[in-house]
Amino acid sequence: MTWHASDELLRGYAAGDDLAADVVWAVEVHLESCAACRARLAAGADAVAPLLDQVWANLHPSPAPAPTRRGRWLATWATPAMAPWLVMTALVTLLALLADLLIPRPFPSLALLLAPIAPVAGVAAAWARGLDPAHELIAATPRAGLYLVLRRTLAVLAVVIPLLAVTTWTSPLRWLLPCLAFTVATLALGGFVGVRRAAVTLVGGWGVLVIGPSLVTARPPAVLEPAALGVWAAVLVICAAVVRLRSGVYTRLEN
Template sequence: MTAWHLAEDDLRAYARGELDPPRLWSADTHLTACAPCRSRLADAVDPVALDLAWERLDAELDAPRPGAVERLLTRTGVADHTARLLTATPVLRRSWLLAVVSVLVMTVLVVHLVSGPALFLALAPLLPLAGVAVSYGPTLDPSYEMAVVAPVHGFRLLMIRTVAVLTAGLVFNGLATLALPGYGLLALAWLLPALALTATGLALAPRLGPVLAPVLVGAAWVAVLLVAHTQPSTGLAPFSATGQSVTACVAVLSALLLYRGRDRFDARPVGGFPDTGAL
């Protein structure tokens, strides 16, 4: 049993968080052993202030902890909300990156076994297209609602995530290209098609939607490759000098169309894109 109890003024100061050491330390020690003083403390605490304190504690406990990449971005000057939206990009997560690496490794192995770069050149441009497709839009992006209410223009967010996805995808594709040294510059012929497919998919997304547009672009790419394959006289048409020139023109044209339609990405914040009936 304690031989003394906290003074009323000290008890109220303790409840308000205004009691200074060393009396604070003495009060902490005393309250752990004195039930009457704990009861007086409960009566001295403002119920409204106590509820607010619990709400602040709950919010702090529920607040997401920034990861290493997000902390690095904020330290380099990127705004907090931009860093959060960027690191929330689905295809920058470990599962997607591991899947991309696995696909490229298997493709390189098949190329070495079959002795032909056609499969790698056909697949490599589709990976950035798919990655960008799932990085924006209400259908596939789990953080889309957060992106809508964030103080970021929809087109700016799209470009931020596109650059991030393209950087990751092109790095992995480039590493896979190093595993095909026997094909020379032909092993790099996927780069322009990758940029052209990605830009075309983004340019068509405001009209066709974030899912249908990349699907149609990918299907068109496969169709072009099948036609080129059925006509041996044309060789690997998209990867020839003429094909690369055409691909570069498509990439530039699509980029211009994308920039002209940049405001369409904010046309319907909830649905994400205008109705296709507006065509």
């Protein structure tokens, strides 16, 4: 049986009564998909229409137009804080490419070493409370949570992966799967400690355990060899399962 808001509940919602927060949220979510209840809500507002018309007529200057849906749509895909982090990622990747062109072989490719962790900074900035001025507003919407985190993560990957494909075009299969695994691992670990802390932990661990030894020995790491792709695939699947099983925690992420 389909649930509909009662007349008393709709009157209280329209009048701005002191309803419980979860009740208000449930009514708003239901009104998004129920035309019948929206029509009942509009019919109940006829009694206050003359008063509203009088208030609007006395307002000066004319009220600014309501924000467009385009702005709200963009907010679900990106935040202003993501831009500088993505620019920084692009600059670091290009500098690594320049170093690869200047440093003679067989020194390991810096671009290849950085490729797996390249999207992590952007993913952390995509859901950082301290970096997004509209975080609380967006987090309070019914579609916040894992849905929003995944959309912003896809936006980061849509920028970073083509850049990596250009700079490491000779070996895309060696970094693509590790790159996706690191991205999903950031979200999985972020469900426990916050996305920003997870990003710092994973980037730091990769730098100490992989990048550092590779630069010292002048050898490419074994974890980026084709033989390790099966391990990366397993990591990706496990982390994706963790993200799916703990999907509810992303509505309360602080970082």
